[in-house]
Amino acid sequence: MNALTSFPQGQEPETLVSTAAVTVTQVPHRARLSLRARGDLAPLDRALGFALPRGIGGVTLGTACLGPDEWIILTDDAAAVMTACAEVSLPHSLVDVSGREITFEIEGPRASELLTLGCPRDIDAIPDGTARRTVFDGVTVTLWRDTAERFRIDVWNSFAPHVAHLLASGARELAAEMA
Amino acid sequence: MLLIHCPHCQETLPEAEFTYAGQAHIVRPADPMSQTDEQWEEFLFIRQNAKGAHYERWRHLHGCGRFFNAVRDTVSDRFLTTYVSGAPRPDLSSLMEGKA
Numbered sequence: 001m002n003a004l005t006s007f008p009q010g011q012e013p014e015t016l017v018s019t020a021a022v023t024v025t026q027v028p029h030r031a032r033l034s035l036r037a038r039g040d041l042a043p044l045d046r047a048l049g050f051a052l053p054r055g056i057g058g059v060t061l062g063t064a065c066l067g068p069d070e071w072i073i074l075t076d077d078a079a080a081v082m083t084a085c086a087e088v089s090l091p092h093s094l095v096d097v098s099g100r101e102i103t104f105e106i107e108g109p110r111a112s113e114l115l116t117l118g119c120p121r122d123i124d125a126i127p128d129g130t131a132r133r134t135v136f137d138g139v140t141v142t143l144w145r146d147t148a149e150r151f152r153i154d155v156w157n158s159f160a161p162h163v164a165h166l167l168a169s170g171a172r173e174l175a176a177e178m179a
Numbered sequence: 180m181l182l183i184h185c186p187h188c189q190e191t192l193p194e195a196e197f198t199y200a201g202q203a204h205i206v207r208p209a210d211p212m213s214q215t216d217e218q219w220e221e222f223l224f225i226r227q228n229a230k231g232a233h234y235e236r237w238r239h240l241h242g243c244g245r246f247f248n249a250v251r252d253t254v255s256d257r258f259l260t261t262y263v264s265g266a267p268r269p270d271l272s273s274l275m276e277g278k279a
Contacts, residue, residue: 056187056189056243057188066243066244067244070244120194120195121193132242133242133244134196135195135241140240140241
């Protein structure tokens with residue numbers, strides 16, 4: 001099975017599984033940029049038009065801090081961000097990694113329980129409105145918690161079929177428990 | 180499962196996010212050409228096999244991605260402390276107090 005053709009990055013959301021417990025949706029493609037920089041970040045803040053989140057896990061306007069010198073920027077206009085940062089004097093790396101990952105949205109009353117299937121973190125301890133890299137059944141994923149019952153995970157293309165399958169069977173299992 | 184404190188993320192997280200990366204505080208010689216074969220062998224291959232406190236490197240692979248150092252008791256598997264790479268070696272006697 002070709003992972004890329006089985007998970008085309010479409011423009012329309014596609015529901016993978018929908019149960020009373022949780023709904024898993026593949027959400028439309030957005031541009032993703034990986035930013036690496038150290039030192040005084042003020043010039044980058046000015047170029048981007050907002051302050052980059054400084055603490056790991058912090059999210060500002062779709063930009064998450066994943067490491068001490070690493071950010072992932074979700075945007076609808078990658079070219080504008082690239083142009084804005086091109087003039088910044090601070091040495092940095094800004095790479096378009098849009099094609100790298102598939103995003104699944106996990107929403108429902110038992111969404112956090114579904115994530116415990118593969119994620120060793122204490123999901124309930126993750127504050128709303130934060131993002132971090134973690135592991136889901138052996139796969140590195142970026143886990144965004146938007147609200148108490150809505151999460152997004154970014155999964156590398158080639159791992160997406162495996163993760164999608166696990167999420168779908170887990171969602172049906174949780175729904176069966178409730179019935 | 181071990182819980183490990185990542186000094187970059189400032190969170191105590193499950194071991195499954197981390198990978199072990201060997202003994203810590205091994206300094207590459209500034210001038211490798213000046214080293215004898217024995218010194219080079221020592222640098223490349225000779226490692227401690229500590230029973231008790233061991234200084235070691237870990238990497239928060241499924242997280243911030245950074246390497247950091249840790250002191251772990253190899254008998255009890257208890258992490259005495261973790262600290263960022265480049266920081267001085269913590270004093271063992273103060274770490275061992277009350278942990279024995």
